[in-house]
Amino acid sequence: MATGTEALVDGYAQAIFAAAQAEGALGPVEDELYEFAKTVEANTELREALTDIALPIENKKALIRDVLGERANPFVSTVVGFLVEAGRARDLGKIVERFAQIAAQKRRQVLAEVRTAVSLTPAQRKRLATALSTATGNEVDVKVVVDPSVVGGVVARVGDEVFDGSLASRLDDVKLRLGSE
16 A cells, blocks of 8 residues: 555656646656656755745746756646645655656556766667667666766666666676686
8 A cells, every 4th residue: 555655646646647648748748857857866956945945936946947948848847846836846756757657657668767977869778778678578668867977888777677787887897806816
């Protein structure tokens, strides 16, 4: 049975999914929301500003617009603004992750979060999705998070499985092998 917070997160995620689907913008909205949520997760100052009860909501909405930029889908700005205004900024990451899971499930896929140091081209995303599908036995929906701490390569999480193809991981393997010889 879901806890109160889990049920709340699921309710918001279901509502966002239904609205994005009705708008006919599920794919772009899904990617932009995921990227924004991961940006908030990684940026302490941004997260604190969005959750600060003393900061007026209009200032928070202006901050959201600044972070998303002018090219962002208006639906994404509206959804994030709504969640922040509803006092759900702390749950933003959970809500968006659940939303992405719901969207992937509707496509009969599983969610794969891939961290790379740089953005991936559509061709690279497709190759990665194919490789992860082969490795897991499931069709995957790849969500890319640009993470400068990933020095080279990729780190992918599909459910509870982690595939670490980063340069740091490879160097650690080499160190272990050299240390045991």
